[in-house]
Structure formats: structure tokens, C-alpha cells
Amino acid sequence: MSDWWPVAAVIATFIPLVLLERWIHQHIHGVALLATRQDDAAVLLYGLPLLPGVMLHELSHWLAAKLLGVKTAGMSLLPQRQRDGHVRLGSVTIYQTDVVRASLIGVAPLISGSLAVLAMGQWVFGVGALGEALQSGKVEAITQSLAAALSAPDMWLWLYLLFAVANAMLPSESDRETWPPVILFLAVVVLAAYVLGFSSFLLDLAPLVTSALRWLAVAFALTIVADVPFVIVIALTERMLGAASGHRVYYKRIDKKRVNK
DSSP states (O other): OOTTHHHHHHHHHHHHHHHHHHHHHHHHHHHHHHHHOOHHHHHHHHHSTTHHHHHHHHHHHHHHHHHTTOOEEEEEOSOEEOTTSOEEOOEEEEOOOOHHHHHHHHHHHHHHHHHHHHHHHHHTSOHHHHHHHHHHTOHHHHHHHHHHHHTOTTHHHHHHHHHHHHTTOSOOTTTTTTHHHHHHHHHHHHHHHHHTTOHHHHHHHHHHHHHHHHHHHHHHHHHHHHHHHHHHHHHHHHHHHHHHHTOOOOOOOGGGSOEEO
């Protein structure tokens, strides 16, 4: 199998994941607007289903800042409408620091969220056994593994937690502000190492990077699968509320209606 397949798998799962997350955030907010008919109440109701994920997101920022020796000034888990119209679901005030530490703090929710998704997938739903069954191609083994996953204790509670965590783990625009110079710096370091003859060191790192990318793709794929039933529920709820009230939510373009965490 090609050495590039983990990269392709991450890209192939990340793109639909981003589109799904944006749709989910927009339409949860839309359902809240139809249910309350009030902007402020809708903002609070919008943040409620995603609260467990927002808590993990902000705690990850806070813990990363503490571990890296960066001062913090406070944390909020209440959704707030910003001056430009977008909604911030939560925030941690972090003092200015260098771009490397800022980038690590910004990526912390993606790491913690992915680990949480993988842990729930493995220990609650047994996706490892299901994956092995799918690879075997045996219908009986696949059926048994799928039945075991669907019969997990408190399945719907865990599925909801997976949904809430997964749809709050992607870094927000403010989290990504310091990434470009860090990515450029890493690219320059890798290129310099290759030119100076340290290719063996890069080859030693390759298995670690490949493994990390593979697990990240698995986490993204699990998120997409977990999102499907909630997308159906959200869409049906929005349609029913719209039919009952005689109102409809018109969504702005995604790049004009942002959601930050």
C-alpha cells in the first residue's frame, strides 16, 4: 500500500467532516431560532447540545497553556454573540505568547477530541472488532460485531457524547491564526534536513507520523458515521418546527456566518 495513503485518508475524511460540522452548527442554531423566536434565547439553546464538547475544547486550551507556561485569565462556557454577528460558544483568555506555543495551544482541542472519539469508539462501541470483521469479509462476524456495537450499554448517551465532542473539536479561526508561520518553519526544517543528508532521521520519524495520521483519519471517519443519525434528527426537527410555525430559517453563506469555539 502506498506510503501516502494515510495523508489521502485524512484529507478524504477531513473535508466531509468540516462540511458536516458547519451544517450541524448552522442548523442547530436554526432549530433554536424556530423553537424560541428570540435571538438571545436561540444562542443559549444552540450552545446547549454541544456543551460537553465545548467544555473539553476550552479545557484543552487551558491545560495546554498551563503545561506550556502560558498565563490564562479566565474561561467562559456560555455562548455569546460577537459584534460581527458570529457566535462564540466558549473561550479561554490566554496571554500573548510565541507562535509555537500559541499553535500548540490552538491544536490541543483537536488532539484531545480525537483521542476521546477514538476511546469511545474502541471501548464503548468496539469499532476495532468491527473493523477486523469487515476486513475478514465474513457476514456472520460483521453482523455480530455490528450488533455488539449497537447494543452497547447506554449506547445513545455515548453516541450523543461522541457527537458533542466531535463537533466541537475542530480548531476555530482564532485557534489557527498562528499556524501558517509554524507550518512554514517545519517545512523549511524538513527540507534543510533532507538537503544536509539527514534523510535517515526523517525516515525514522515516518512510521510515527504515518501512525498518527492513520488514527486521525479513523477519528474523523468515526465522527462522520456518528453525525449521520443526528443530521437526520436535526433536519426533521427543523422541518417539523418550520411547518408548525409557518416560518423558515434562511442561512447566510458559510463564510459570512461563522461559529467559533
